[in-house]
Amino acid sequence: MPRExxxxxxxxxxxxxxxxxxxxxxxxxxxxxxxxxxxxxSLRSEVLYFSIPRESRSFxxxxxxxxxxxxxxxxxxxYEIKGATLHGHAVAVTDAATLAKISFDQSSTGxxxxxxxxxDDVVSxxxxxxxxxx
Numbered sequence: 001m002p003r004e005x006x007x008x009x010x011x012x013x014x015x016x017x018x019x020x021x022x023x024x025x026x027x028x029x030x031x032x033x034x035x036x037x038x039x040x041x042s043l044r045s046e047v048l049y050f051s052i053p054r055e056s057r058s059f060x061x062x063x064x065x066x067x068x069x070x071x072x073x074x075x076x077x078x079y080e081i082k083g084a085t086l087h088g089h090a091v092a093v094t095d096a097a098t099l100a101k102i103s104f105d106q107s108s109t110g111x112x113x114x115x116x117x118x119x120d121d122v123v124s125x126x127x128x129x130x131x132x133x134x
Contacts, residue, residue: 004131008124013085014082016124017043017072021105023050027061040104041072047116048086049093049102054111066090068117081127090115101121 008016019078023041026034036057048070052058062068066089073083091098093114102114 005124005130006125006129008084008126012126013122013124014043014046016074016082016084017119020072020074022072023048023051024071025050025058026071027058027116028065028067029061030064031056041070041103042102043131044049046119048119049114049116051112051114054113056078059113062090062115066095068115070117079094079127079133082125084115084122084124086119087121088117089119 021040021042023039024036025039026036029035035057037052037056039052041048041050043049050070052062052089055080068088068090070084070086070088072085073081075081093102093116
């Protein structure tokens, strides 16, 4: 029996990301070992922005290798579990006009950097689409 398709459409992914305020950011250490940090995030114009402290390991990793993985999920109940994982390259945001348009629910402490990642490589799931329920 083939698996049910529970991936979200592009519009559903955008709606989901608009409602999320935190993500888990995956980066690579110098030896290729994965590293993860939680970070505030905000979707704007089909770019997912996140903020990380400049003194963090994730910031150092991105300076060396800009490949990132951003995971977001929501799980109020089993059949309401939704999530998306974005793979891409972190692009530093330094333009004052762009930075002024991005807002995060929590203020960053210390000296933080803002990065954006496009939505070119997204894997998603929505358990509400499961038809074969017990």
